[in-house]
Amino acid sequence: MAVQLGTAAGLTGEDLETLHIAAHLHDIGKIGIPDAILSKTGKLTESEMKIVQTHPVLGSTILRSSPTLVNVARLVLHHHERWDGGGYPSGLAGTAIPLGSRIVAICDAIDAMLTDRPYRKGMCWEQCAEEVLRGCNRQFEARLARLVIENPLRRVFWEYYQTIALFTEPIICFSNFGKKLPHLPPD
Numbered sequence: 001m002a003v004q005l006g007t008a009a010g011l012t013g014e015d016l017e018t019l020h021i022a023a024h025l026h027d028i029g030k031i032g033i034p035d036a037i038l039s040k041t042g043k044l045t046e047s048e049m050k051i052v053q054t055h056p057v058l059g060s061t062i063l064r065s066s067p068t069l070v071n072v073a074r075l076v077l078h079h080h081e082r083w084d085g086g087g088y089p090s091g092l093a094g095t096a097i098p099l100g101s102r103i104v105a106i107c108d109a110i111d112a113m114l115t116d117r118p119y120r121k122g123m124c125w126e127q128c129a130e131e132v133l134r135g136c137n138r139q140f141e142a143r144l145a146r147l148v149i150e151n152p153l154r155r156v157f158w159e160y161y162q163t164i165a166l167f168t169e170p171i172i173c174f175s176n177f178g179k180k181l182p183h184l185p186p187d
């Protein structure tokens, strides 16, 4: 999904490959967060939230131990920044946030919206698209949000989630078998 959006946003070659790796490893820092916090179904306390918010720095530190992953580490470090500067860990805003991190951020948010969580059901595509548009110039860069919503990317995203729901989730989580698929996005 991130590679599709990165390509549409103009990334090529090594930059696209760096994005690809960062998208897979963006939450690697959660390995250092206690399971009791990660699997908590209720609202996190302020101190628990602060602990969760250390995961981009932890992930970046892990990746920087390999000289070949320094650029990946930079994207991972900033994947929770917001376009309006209200994110973490650095509070970067706008184009000061690496493009790859902006792409991972919007794909991560879409993934969170479309999939079931212990505390709520996943949204249908239409609801998700509305949320993405609502987040324009606040959480997300408007240009990237438009690329996600417009054809043909929205169809690529939807088909990805249909595939995940049909094949992956029944294998990794039998309780999800037969879950309701997101609605086909309108043309």
Ligand SMILES: [Fe+2]
Pocket: 026, 027, 055, 079, 080
């Ligand atoms: Fe994250």
